[in-house]
Amino acid sequence: MLDGFEILTTSGVVLWSKSYAPISSSLINGFIRDVFIEEKVLPSPTTADDTSASQHPSYKREKYTLRWASVKDLGLIFVAVYQSLLHLSWVDKLLENIRVLFVDLYGDQVRKPHSTVVECNFDDYFDQQVKELECSAEASQRTPQITRNDENLKTSPDEESEDPPPPIPGLLAGRKSPNSAAPSTDATPTSTPDTSRPSTPLNGHLLSAKATRGGTSRRARKAASGKPTAVDGLKEKSVGKAKGKQLRRWDADGMADEDEDVPLDYSATSDADSRPVSSAGVEPVDMAASGMRTSKGQYILKDLDDEVHSILQSAKQKNQHTETSKPTGVVGSSLGAISGLFRNVIGGKVLTKQDLEKPMKGMEDLLLKKNVAREAAVRLCEGVERELIGKKTGSFESIDTLLRTSLSSSLTKLLTPTTSLSLLTSITNITTTQQCPYTISIVGVNGVGKSTSLSKLAFFLLQNNLSLLIAACDTFRSGAVEQLRVHARNLKDLSDRENLGRVELYEKGYGKDAAHIARDAVAYAKDHHFDVVLIDTAGRRHNDARLMSSLEKFAELARPDKILMVGEALVGTDSVMQARAFNAAFGAKRGLDGFIISKCDTVGEMVGVLVSMVHATGIPVVFLGVGQHYGDLRTVNVGNVVGLLMS
Secondary structure (H helix, E strand, O other): OOOEEEEEEOOOOEEEEEEOOOOOHHHHHHHHHHHHHOOOOOOOOOOOOEEOHHHOOOEEEOOEEEEEEEEOOOOEEEEEEEEOOOOOOOHHHHHHHHHHHHHHHHHHHHHOOOOOOOOOOOHHHHHHHHHHHHHHHHHHHHHHHHHHHHHHHOOOHHHHOOOOOOOOOOOOOOOOOHHHOOOOOOOOOOOOOOOOOOOOOOOOOOOOOOOOOOOOOHHHHHHHHOOOOHHHHHHHHHHHHHHOOOOOOEOOOOOEOOOOOOOOOOOOOOHHHHOOOOOOOOOOOOHHHHEEEOOOOOEEEOOHHHHHHHHHHHHHHHHHHHHHHOOOOOOHHHHHHHHHHOOOEOOOOEOOHHHHHHHHHHHHHHHHHOOOOHHHHHHHHHHHHHHHOOOEOOOOOEHHHHHHHHHHHHHHHHHOOOOOOOHHHHHHHHHHHOOOOEEEEEEOOOOOOHHHHHHHHHHHHHOOOOOEEEEEOOOOOOOHHHHHHHHHHHHHHHHHHHOOOOEEEEOOOOOOOHHHHHHHHHHHHHHOOOOEEEEEOOOOOOOOHHHHHHHHHHHHHHOOOEEEEEEEOOOOOHHHHHHHHHHHOOOOOOOOOEEEEEOHHHOOOOOHHHHHHHHHHOOOEEEEEOOOOOOOEEEOOHHHHHHHHHO
């Protein structure tokens, strides 16, 4: 853990600092005196204007270690302080990233002549980098640790041949205790008993002599120990066979064919469930990490991580461009620069289909590797090809550059929504003009994270002080109502703790018609003045016509204002069929209004499912799920998505 971080100028002015533990001012003063004034510690020889932390030796004073980076043209010094006993391998990376971010954000203020004040609101950027680097370091250390534990569990032949540990006093030599099957891994050895033979034997250490003809029988000993005998097992098996198991039958509508007196609703609250359950274990959610409040008091999701990564990526590309443009020799560098400059240059040429055939094949393969469905990739490439055929290239412009520019423009146009996606604005318009709750329904196939995405969306709406009613309309999957009950309890605890909006769960158990429950939930929300109704539905396969047919009835009775489909980022070509099937399942007059793409934190750069689903339906992506916490919901940054697809 860091003890402190300082950003100061070569003249000694501190621009920004953060301390995690009290640090004496003499530590920084001694660092400036020894390194920059007396030059007792010199960096490695370099001609670069900006020197990173890896080019400087560590400065150690008292019990602390200082690592630093600098920007010569601005006269800035970045210093990280931590205790020498700790081994923080990510400090150099932190210094490099903070140097790039600070120069990009506040470099113009520092460059102003005669500037005496620099307004720095740098805490969020710094905390984001520290958290990200710490998590990556912990993840990298966790894997080798598991490997070492697995190796320790494997016993070698030499270890197996070792003598067994000495027996507990009072037992026969060479006899193993039932409780000592596995050797203890505790660091503290067990204490030796005070007496040579314990007065009271421990459990499992009792020794019994073999039964004689006049002693108790084996069956009596079994009965005394409570263990079942073979005869008892046969009796139980015979009883089970006689009773048999009655299979449950289901009719064509998916309803259980049972007698009226047989209860099928296992979600009824019992005496144990009615007792208040403490939700003190719910972790508080850092609201500043996932969103920010506007001047009007609205809580909107922000893309701070995307902003930071975009700045670092642009700086990395700039450095790579600088490195490649540096001459490496007198003759060789000149020839290399000229050959690289005129490679694939077709300035002033009219493009034909033969010119684009090979580059288009490479671009199609790139999209397929990014998890874009083949249908969407082929149609995108065909559209770019039609646009470029017959086009005259500019001076010193290669086919690859022109192709990437055109495809990037097409992806941006495809992913950019044509209508406003402001959910808060839509909710305000409905609740104020029509005096009724705004209804949002969540649909999707099995296992994509509908209930979790609904809970994230509910937490986002609670930040805006809206009253929510969650309708449990998944009456088929076992545990669906209980899952929403836990989410509602956690959200209620968080809202009470932060003094936010209110949330309530509307449930009718299992085995009932989901469409009627949704209709009743909307009526209940209107009578009790709720702002938003979030309807959870059962997962269903998109190629099952019987299950998909019930969605049309659901749309007619519930009449949701917005229907959002949850799709996971891990799915490939099947995403096109899923999107089209759900979009057409609500009837001719109703369709999907948006997508929520879950599990985006598991795919990295392979975000092609966004392109596949939008290309198949023309419906925009509204939110992205990036984790398993309530605050892990983000809006779509089209520029960053296109950058990941083109990388």
